[in-house]
Structure formats: structure tokens, C-alpha cells
Amino acid sequence: MARFFFVVIFIVSTFFSFAHETDSLFVPPKPAKPLRYCSSAKQWVDYASHDSNLVEITYMRGLRMDLRYATFNNVTGHDMYCGIQRAFIHKDGLPKLKRALSIIAKELPGYSLVIFDAARPMYAQSVLKQSVAGTPYSHFVSSGKTGGLHNYGLALDLGIADSTGNLLDMGADFDSFERCAGFVGEADALKSGRLTQQQIDNRNLLRNIMKRAGWVMLSSEWWHFNAFTRAYTKEHYPLFPI
Ligand SMILES: [Zn+2]
Numbered sequence: 001m002a003r004f005f006f007v008v009i010f011i012v013s014t015f016f017s018f019a020h021e022t023d024s025l026f027v028p029p030k031p032a033k034p035l036r037y038c039s040s041a042k043q044w045v046d047y048a049s050h051d052s053n054l055v056e057i058t059y060m061r062g063l064r065m066d067l068r069y070a071t072f073n074n075v076t077g078h079d080m081y082c083g084i085q086r087a088f089i090h091k092d093g094l095p096k097l098k099r100a101l102s103i104i105a106k107e108l109p110g111y112s113l114v115i116f117d118a119a120r121p122m123y124a125q126s127v128l129k130q131s132v133a134g135t136p137y138s139h140f141v142s143s144g145k146t147g148g149l150h151n152y153g154l155a156l157d158l159g160i161a162d163s164t165g166n167l168l169d170m171g172a173d174f175d176s177f178e179r180c181a182g183f184v185g186e187a188d189a190l191k192s193g194r195l196t197q198q199q200i201d202n203r204n205l206l207r208n209i210m211k212r213a214g215w216v217m218l219s220s221e222w223w224h225f226n227a228f229t230r231a232y233t234k235e236h237y238p239l240f241p242i
Pocket of ligand 1: 156
């Protein structure tokens with residue numbers, strides 16, 4: 001019996017120390033040698049342009065590209081897309097993106113969606129996973145082998161900019177591994193003063209548009225939206241081969 005209680009106490013204390021740790025801002029150490037994944041990025045763009053299920057997200061009213069993985073300004077510290085600001089989406093996700101843009105055009109003229117990432121090749125998923133490997137934040141990033149919905153072309157990372165072009169303040173940067181980065185941590189973060197009500201309202205504005213357009217939000221990241229559930233996607237769509 002004593003052993004049973006010991007195990008329970010161990011599990012509970014591990015859970016709380018884990019939860020506490022992820023409240024803090026985690027910034028992975030900058031790589032000693034930042035890399036540009038140019039040959040992989042070119043292979044990917046070549047693949048994506050020829051996959052008949054993928055559509056390039058080209059100019060659309062109310063849409064702007066800021067692919068953070070095509071710069072060094074991202075959580076990995078590497079330029080994974082070699083500066084190539086070209087994004088792709090599965091053709092079954094495109095109508096939902098168009099729906100979100102038409103809601104903005106009607107209700108928030110002048111505002112725009114800002115794409116941080118869309119369809120993502122497997123090599124980029126692996127680099128992302130390596131940047132958090134061995135930390136308590138590893139669970140935020142899907143495996144480079146089994147992938148997440150970005151690796152099916154059916155997830156978007158995005159923010160929203162106002163009519164002056166400035167991104168709305170969400171209180172936590174894209175890919176910041178804090179509990180308050182998602183819905184799950186917002187009530188506590190508001191209480192502690194880590195987030196303001198305005199920042200939460202800004203997140204809710206984006207969520208409301210995306211939800212009405214048919215997207216499924218992720219409770220741990222304000223910027224991430226799935227076109228379908230993970231289970232449905234895995235059953236009906238193939239993972240990218242590269
Ligand atoms: Zn995402």
C-alpha cells in the first residue's frame with residue numbers, strides 16, 4: 001500500500017513540476033551554426049508544385065505571407081525554407097481559407113491574415129522536433145516521423161493584422177512554448193497579469209473567424225488551426241513523402 005501511495009505522489013509531483021515549468025518562456029538555444037536548408041527547400045517546392053492535391057497560396061485579397069521558417073527568425077534558428085516565401089495548402093483546405101478571407105472582407109475590411117506556415121515538408125518537421133528534443137516542451141511539436149497536420153497540407157499557422165498592417169498583439173510569439181500561448185493557459189495568465197484581456201480578445205477574434213470558416217483550433221497554440229480532426233486526416237489523407 002505504501003508503495004502505491006509513493007507511486008501516486010511521484011506521478012502527481014511530476015505532473016505539477018511539468019505544468020509549472022511550461023508556464024515559463026522557453027527559448028531554445030540558438031544553433032552555433034545557423035543553417036539554410038536550400039537543397040531540401042528546393043526539392044520540397046518542386047514536389048509541392050507537382051502534387052495535384054496541393055495548391056499554392058498565391059495572392060488573395062486580405063492575405064499576406066510571412067513564412068517564419070523561410071527566415072532565421074524562428075524557434076529553430078535555421079532558415080529551413082531557404083528564404084523561399086512560397087506556401088502550399090491541400091486543395092480540401094483551400095475553401096476554408098477562402099471562407100475565412102471572405103468573413104474578413106465583409107466584417108473587418110482592411111484586416112488581413114498573415115501566414116506563418118502552411119503545408120510543411122517532413123525534413124522541416126524533423127528540424128523543429130530536434131530543436132525541442134529532450135526538453136519539457138517536446139510535446140508541443142509533432143514527430144518528424146509520424147508528422148502533424150501541417151505534413152498533410154491541412155494545417156495553417158497564422159496571425160491577423162489590422163488595417164495599418166500591424167499584427168494584433170497575442171501576448172506570445174508564434175511558436176513560443178508557454179502554457180499561456182494557448183487557450184488552456186489563458187485564464188491563469190490573465191489572473192497573473194501575464195496576458196491582458198485585450199490580447200485574449202485578439203486571439204478570440206482570430207479563433208472566431210477561423211471557426212466559422214470551418215477550422216479546428218488547437219488548445220495549446222493560438223496561431224495553429226487544423227482543417228479537419230487529426231483522426232479524420234490520418235484516415236483519409238496521405239502524409240507527405242518528403
Ligand atoms: Zn502549426
